[in-house]
Amino acid sequence: MTSTVFSVHPTPIGQALVVVSDEGLVALQILDGPHDDALAELTAALHSVPEHDPDATAPVTGQIDEYFAGRRREFDIALDWQLVRGFVREALQAVCEIPYGQTASYGEVAIATGHVRAHRAVGSACARTPISIVVPAHRVVRADGSIGEYGGHPELKRFLLDLEAAAGE
Structure with a gap:
């Protein structure tokens, strides 16, 4: 065990x-x-x-x-995915491919998983991720570029996006 x-x-x-x-x-x-x-x-x-x-x-x-502190752009941490399965895991693994300081839409992540029409399911996966920040669900935005809710805390998502934008300058 x-x-x-x-x-x-x-x-x-x-x-x-x-x-x-x-x-x-x-x-x-x-x-x-x-x-x-x-x-x-x-x-x-x-x-x-x-x-x-x-x-x-x-x-x-x-x-x-x-x-x-703006000194790390990629995490070197093994992830234990035991709390997520199926499409949620696929979507979150695709989210991990979004580069630091960039964003992707829910639809783009759905396409990356091979499930072209699953943008809403991607949103649900991001909302349910047990691993915040390291799995950068904050980098997934709406198709119109607005940031979305981020588990009811859009201010946290804005902080993380702004942190990465500032560190990338």
Whole structure:
């Protein structure tokens, strides 16, 4: 059985719950409330209770800090996709191909998956990703170029897009 560990790490956009397994990063979620609530949901999905171990998540949190400081454009983190399957996984893996500082529409991501008409499903996949930032769902925008909701927090998406635009200058 795979062991999992977690930490809560400060970022410029809020506290991030970071969950890592032996296989890689399982979840990175910007918290809306107490980390206990988000951790309880992940515990149920993982069928195991992650242990609190900031040292074990340090390779991930270090790269997150570098990203927010504008010093990292690509993450060198193994991803553990156990919380996503099927088309959601395909869509999120396609999202990972969007270069730093660029955007793609939901339709363009759908085309990249080979499911040309699945733009709404891509939107649902982005909204449900357990791995924020490292899986750059913030780089997926509407066909008209507007940024969309980003899980009800368009201001976080705008922050991330602006961060990447500024670092790319």
